[in-house]
Amino acid sequence: MSPFELVEPRSLHAAIHLLDPDDASIRAIAGGTAVMLMMKAGVFRPRRLVSLRAIESRFSGVETGPGGELRIGALTPLAVLERSAVVRREWPVIARTLATLSNVRVRNVATVGGHLAHADPHMDLPPVLSVLGARVTIAGPAGERTVPVASLSTGYYETVLRRNELITTLTVPLQGRKRAAYLKCTIRSADDWPALGIAVALEMDGAAIHDAGVVISAATDKPTRLAAAEAVLRGASLDEATLARAGEAAAEGLDIVGDAHGSASYKKQLLRVYLGRAVRAAAKGAA
Amino acid sequence: MSAVRRTIRFKLNGEAVAAEVAPHANLVEVLQGEFGLYGARESCGQGLCGCCTVLVDGHAVSGCLYLAAFADGAEVVTVEHSASEQGLDAVQEAFIETGAFQCGFCTPGFVLMTRQLLAEKPDPSEDEIRHYLSGNLCRCAAYPEIIDAVKLAARRRKTAP
Amino acid sequence: MKRPTQPTETPQVGRSVPRLESQQKVTGRAEYVHNLRLPGMLYGKIFRASVAHGRIRRIDVSAAQAVGGVYRVVTSDDIRTLLPEPYYGPAFHDQPILAIDKVRHVGEPVAVVLASDPHVAEEAAHLIVAEYEELPAVFDEVQAMTSKAIVHETLKPAGTFPDLKHLKGRTNTNVALDFHLRRGDAERALATADHVFEHTFRTQQVMHTPLEPFVSVAEPRESSLTIHTASQSPSFVRIELARLLGWPENRIRVKVPFLGGGFGAKLYVKLEPLVAVLALLTRRPVKISLTMEEQFFTLTKHASTFRIKSGVTKDGRITSRQCEVWWNGGAYADIGPRVTQKSGFTAPGPYDIEHVAIDSYALYTNLPPAGALRGFGIPQLVWAYESHTDLIARALKLDPIEFRRKNILREGRPQATGTPMQDAAIDKVLERLGVLLDWERPFDRGSGTVRRGRGIAIGFKACISPTTSVAMVNVSADGSCIVYCSTVDMGQGSDTAMAQITGEVLNLPTEAISIVHSDTDVTPYDMATLGSRSLFHMGNAVRLAAEDARAKLRALAAEVGLTAETPIADVFRKKYGMQAGNVIGTGSFIPSYTPPDYATGLTPNATPFWMVGGTGAEVEVDTETGHVRVARLVNVADVGTPINPKIVATQLSGAAIMQLGFTLFERMDFDAAGQLRNASLAEYKIPGLLDLPREMVNEAVVAEQRTGPFGAKGVGETGTFGVSPAIANAIEDAVGVRLTSLPLSAEAVYRALRAANGEPLPEE
Numbered sequence A: 001m002s003p004f005e006l007v008e009p010r011s012l013h014a015a016i017h018l019l020d021p022d023d024a025s026i027r028a029i030a031g032g033t034a035v036m037l038m039m040k041a042g043v044f045r046p047r048r049l050v051s052l053r054a055i056e057s058r059f060s061g062v063e064t065g066p067g068g069e070l071r072i073g074a075l076t077p078l079a080v081l082e083r084s085a086v087v088r089r090e091w092p093v094i095a096r097t098l099a100t101l102s103n104v105r106v107r108n109v110a111t112v113g114g115h116l117a118h119a120d121p122h123m124d125l126p127p128v129l130s131v132l133g134a135r136v137t138i139a140g141p142a143g144e145r146t147v148p149v150a151s152l153s154t155g156y157y158e159t160v161l162r163r164n165e166l167i168t169t170l171t172v173p174l175q176g177r178k179r180a181a182y183l184k185c186t187i188r189s190a191d192d193w194p195a196l197g198i199a200v201a202l203e204m205d206g207a208a209i210h211d212a213g214v215v216i217s218a219a220t221d222k223p224t225r226l227a228a229a230e231a232v233l234r235g236a237s238l239d240e241a242t243l244a245r246a247g248e249a250a251a252e253g254l255d256i257v258g259d260a261h262g263s264a265s266y267k268k269q270l271l272r273v274y275l276g277r278a279v280r281a282a283a284k285g286a287a
Numbered sequence B: 001m002s003a004v005r006r007t008i009r010f011k012l013n014g015e016a017v018a019a020e021v022a023p024h025a026n027l028v029e030v031l032q033g034e035f036g037l038y039g040a041r042e043s044c045g046q047g048l049c050g051c052c053t054v055l056v057d058g059h060a061v062s063g064c065l066y067l068a069a070f071a072d073g074a075e076v077v078t079v080e081h082s083a084s085e086q087g088l089d090a091v092q093e094a095f096i097e098t099g100a101f102q103c104g105f106c107t108p109g110f111v112l113m114t115r116q117l118l119a120e121k122p123d124p125s126e127d128e129i130r131h132y133l134s135g136n137l138c139r140c141a142a143y144p145e146i147i148d149a150v151k152l153a154a155r156r157r158k159t160a161p
Numbered sequence C: 001m002k003r004p005t006q007p008t009e010t011p012q013v014g015r016s017v018p019r020l021e022s023q024q025k026v027t028g029r030a031e032y033v034h035n036l037r038l039p040g041m042l043y044g045k046i047f048r049a050s051v052a053h054g055r056i057r058r059i060d061v062s063a064a065q066a067v068g069g070v071y072r073v074v075t076s077d078d079i080r081t082l083l084p085e086p087y088y089g090p091a092f093h094d095q096p097i098l099a100i101d102k103v104r105h106v107g108e109p110v111a112v113v114l115a116s117d118p119h120v121a122e123e124a125a126h127l128i129v130a131e132y133e134e135l136p137a138v139f140d141e142v143q144a145m146t147s148k149a150i151v152h153e154t155l156k157p158a159g160t161f162p163d164l165k166h167l168k169g170r171t172n173t174n175v176a177l178d179f180h181l182r183r184g185d186a187e188r189a190l191a192t193a194d195h196v197f198e199h200t201f202r203t204q205q206v207m208h209t210p211l212e213p214f215v216s217v218a219e220p221r222e223s224s225l226t227i228h229t230a231s232q233s234p235s236f237v238r239i240e241l242a243r244l245l246g247w248p249e250n251r252i253r254v255k256v257p258f259l260g261g262g263f264g265a266k267l268y269v270k271l272e273p274l275v276a277v278l279a280l281l282t283r284r285p286v287k288i289s290l291t292m293e294e295q296f297f298t299l300t301k302h303a304s305t306f307r308i309k310s311g312v313t314k315d316g317r318i319t320s321r322q323c324e325v326w327w328n329g330g331a332y333a334d335i336g337p338r339v340t341q342k343s344g345f346t347a348p349g350p351y352d353i354e355h356v357a358i359d360s361y362a363l364y365t366n367l368p369p370a371g372a373l374r375g376f377g378i379p380q381l382v383w384a385y386e387s388h389t390d391l392i393a394r395a396l397k398l399d400p401i402e403f404r405r406k407n408i409l410r411e412g413r414p415q416a417t418g419t420p421m422q423d424a425a426i427d428k429v430l431e432r433l434g435v436l437l438d439w440e441r442p443f444d445r446g447s448g449t450v451r452r453g454r455g456i457a458i459g460f461k462a463c464i465s466p467t468t469s470v471a472m473v474n475v476s477a478d479g480s481c482i483v484y485c486s487t488v489d490m491g492q493g494s495d496t497a498m499a500q501i502t503g504e505v506l507n508l509p510t511e512a513i514s515i516v517h518s519d520t521d522v523t524p525y526d527m528a529t530l531g532s533r534s535l536f537h538m539g540n541a542v543r544l545a546a547e548d549a550r551a552k553l554r555a556l557a558a559e560v561g562l563t564a565e566t567p568i569a570d571v572f573r574k575k576y577g578m579q580a581g582n583v584i585g586t587g588s589f590i591p592s593y594t595p596p597d598y599a600t601g602l603t604p605n606a607t608p609f610w611m612v613g614g615t616g617a618e619v620e621v622d623t624e625t626g627h628v629r630v631a632r633l634v635n636v637a638d639v640g641t642p643i644n645p646k647i648v649a650t651q652l653s654g655a656a657i658m659q660l661g662f663t664l665f666e667r668m669d670f671d672a673a674g675q676l677r678n679a680s681l682a683e684y685k686i687p688g689l690l691d692l693p694r695e696m697v698n699e700a701v702v703a704e705q706r707t708g709p710f711g712a713k714g715v716g717e718t719g720t721f722g723v724s725p726a727i728a729n730a731i732e733d734a735v736g737v738r739l740t741s742l743p744l745s746a747e748a749v750y751r752a753l754r755a756a757n758g759e760p761l762p763e764e
Helices: A012-018 A033-040 A078-083 A085-090 A092-099 A104-109 A112-118 A125-131 A227-233 A240-251 A264-284 B027-035 B080-085 B090-098 B107-120 B126-132 B143-159 C022-026 C076-080 C118-125 C162-167 C186-192 C234-245 C272-282 C336-344 C378-395 C400-407 C426-436 C494-506 C534-559 C568-576 C645-664 C723-735 C746-756
Strands: A005-007 A026-029 A048-051 A062-064 A070-073 A135-140 A143-148 A153-155 A166-172 A179-185 A196-205 A208-217 B006-012 B015-021 B053-056 B059-062 B075-077 C042-048 C054-060 C070-075 C109-115 C129-134 C175-183 C195-203 C215-220 C225-229 C252-255 C286-289 C303-312 C318-328 C355-363 C450-462 C469-476 C481-485 C513-516 C582-589 C610-622 C628-638 C695-700
Touching: A012 A048, A012 A135, A012 A166, A033 A112, A062 A085, A070 A085, A070 A112, A078 A085, A078 A092, A078 A104, A078 A112, A085 A092, A092 A125, A092 A179, A104 B059, A112 A125, A112 A166, A125 A179, A125 A196, A125 A208, A179 A264, A196 A264, A208 A227, A208 A240, A208 A264, A227 A240, A240 A264, A264 C746, B015 B027, B027 B053, B053 B107, B059 B107, B090 B107, B090 B143, B090 C022, B107 B126, B107 B143, B107 C022, B126 B143, B143 C645, C042 C118, C042 C272, C054 C109, C070 C076, C070 C118, C070 C272, C076 C272, C109 C118, C109 C272, C162 C175, C175 C336, C186 C303, C186 C318, C186 C355, C195 C378, C215 C272, C225 C234, C225 C272, C234 C252, C234 C272, C272 C286, C303 C378, C318 C336, C318 C378, C336 C355, C336 C378, C378 C400, C378 C450, C378 C723, C400 C426, C400 C450, C426 C450, C426 C610, C426 C628, C426 C695, C450 C723, C469 C494, C469 C534, C481 C494, C481 C534, C494 C513, C494 C534, C534 C568, C534 C582, C610 C723, C628 C645, C628 C723, C645 C695, C645 C723, C723 C746
Parallel strands: A005 A048, A026 A048, B006 B075, C042 C286, C225 C252, C318 C355, C481 C513, C628 C695
Antiparallel strands: A062 A070, A070 A166, A135 A143, A135 A166, A179 A196, A196 A208, B006 B015, B053 B059, B053 B075, C042 C109, C054 C129, C070 C109, C175 C355, C195 C303, C215 C225, C215 C286, C303 C318, C450 C610, C469 C481, C469 C582, C610 C628
């Protein structure tokens, strides 16, 4: 690693102004796990790192808003979210997802905002937050804007964030009647990056599926909503035939690229299988 | 290639210390270079093996991915800590009795992570043990013995006065 | 920790003593080279080749040299001012300290940057530019036999091995060793056999992955060099550096503390010649610590192809077997030729077969070098012959245990080389596997999308020979005792075992005995810590040294008119009038050996002892994804009589789990140009706690190695032997498909299932 200037502004406002929209060698650092990995690999050689660790404490913490929605400060470590009683009670799918996200040390350090801004398509939270309809608040020199998590990533390690914008808050609407599950499939060791991640949120109407949201990750270059599968599931009864049709609909027409985790055709098979398993898990309210 | 070094002050194993660190120095380098503490060691360099585990403000972190500058003002604890003051603790004794290591290179990380686990969950199930420690690798694969060690340490801690 | 020192009547051998160094290891205070910092030390960072095979056109180090804080940049030109022939290697002098003229694999060391700050060295190394004229490259071991791409223009055998002499000066070949064995007439027997079976099996290239990566430090002195190195073979390092430098051995001192894992990676010489010449060029201490990534370019395990053909009678007797094995040695021979020959001895498996033909070839290719990895080639062979054995049993509708029972080598019967089997409990291992697997009981075969199956495999190994170990035992005037031996404790527990053997002879508690770690100025010669040889060879040497010390103590007691039972301290006090003096016992051990006849490969004495290991696996296969879950793994071994039963069990278990990684998912993934795509633990996965079988059983059968120390023999590799084929056999038992290449990935299983159903999955 090569030396850089490390600055620690005391406010979000100051942090934003220490960033530069035209300079890729200046970046924000929060927990720093991803940034450190990139620096150690030599793929990122910063001129300046803007530490967010000393900015206003209101950007760290978990609380519920007036509408019952979950509001998470971007600097909240993933472990704090994982342990939050309100998250475990009202958004259990988030707590369960966090329990198998990377490892304990990463969760202790990595922050919610950093996790989302990093935009590695193999990450676990973006598909889950997407099916839950979560959104992020983004602050920049010109003020704030709100973007759904589902449209935050634009590709491998790419987001809609400008270089001088920072995620400040993650807001997750009340899960309410939605039942959700996230399953991931690893191919090599159990702690490998997933070959496929799949998040499903269902609204059930008795034994029938009233509404469904399906988002996959890892097999595509960004978390991707599977509208065709959702359409099959919507209004259908939860049985083998429906799940098989939804699996086919999901696999068909989706652009999946083969890599070390598996060929494209194999990943499509995983998608067919895991879609059904994830829907069942969501319906059961477990997993 | 010169770097503006800064002074960081922190508590290291209970003692107030200071060090001059480069901005790009990681915590393991500073513990080794400035304080002669080698229990946390870099192996995979990616936070995946756990050999570099250090506690910062009571939380386990991968020291090789943690900028030393971020330890300013923090409380840092390494595996050497309890050994220097109270002798071996229940976790270390359990690791010895169950033979839960071979080459020993990953052992400090497992010991620290086990302490964290038992602080959070005094009576972990085997599944919880496997998951909590899944971010630590042992190439000698003393894993069955490590599971035994965690269970033994949990029992010992419960019966200890 | 309390350390008793009083003499004891309690037997020390057979006790599960916790490792002597336990406290140091759990407190993070155990000594590794990793921890070493010397005043004025420079850190070296290696610049590595980016092409698999290329002539070096130009190396531009100017930008690196100009970086502030860089002490010096070194290439082979600088090294040749010191050494005209800077090539090293245990079997061939084929490996340049830094690349000369050509590079032969991606990641080969080309230059080194030295700086006091390792970050500076690393950053400057990025600024080195090398230009290559790319040459045709060869990566596959079978293609290497006939490829026009030649890795080494001329073969340069080291001259230490008589069976390599005929290769000297040979050109236009990639064959670094060919080993042939002929016993009976396999060709004719196959022609007349009731049934003939032929299969080809492959294994992939994998890496040892010790968590302490390679690290060496050279410290220049007035007229000598001290090398601190994470090495399994300090004596060899000294001898090889002495040869390279043209110095007497006594000017080179090699010190080795604990190793953070070895598994065969840290054998012979690796970074030592490089740090040695850098220290001589700069007159400063130099340390090179590889990263995890760099380990992948340093030493690996051979990929292999094994074509095996058997003739079998109607009633299931194997009468003939032909074995052709091609070993992918990568760009430098390292110890590959030894792997080729020594494992060649046992290629037909632990079976009593009248007609045998073996052809085994070590090949150069343009991949990172391959050497020994926990089994010296045996796991590759067992994978093939035990998969093959199972296929035959299935085809003949014979129970796999019964089929093996009918064919295994029994005590006294000649093995392929003609050497009679002695103290090899193959039958016991097989029978015990059957019992532990409850083989006769009905087996739950699963249902729906989860199908269950079970399989077994047995393998054996001839310990490498001839090799020497020498030890000293020093008894001080107070009766305390120090053992000097060059066996390196890399986690296998050798310190503890040597102390137990010494304690047994001298009636001292194991915990009271100190072990001096390898230091070639202090500890006597040992061939190396490899191939599960140390407990047998060094264990015998230590036992002899302790017996020598005991005899001298008794003689001393007699000399001063005391009985043999007199406490040692009293004997010394009477002799010297105060607490003074010491007694040194020495022991040297070299077992007998007859090299194989060059033409036939036969020898009446191939090995000092046989290692036998078997594995039973119960698996669950997800028929929709191909995922294999090992529900139960049973490892049974003949380890002779264990010196430390607990450590033996953890060795068996650890070896089996390591092999589980090689079986299910570990694989170095090269692209068509020989670039490694997964040189990190993020992309090269090794087993973690969540990958363990749900249940494991590890057991040593009741056995005795009569020539071993207190009946013991080596165990470090035994647990690896049967794992891969047992799992493949269990997969076929579960879902009816046979995989012939490792690893047994979920996708490979799923593809085989689809192909079996007549609906193959598209390639892409």
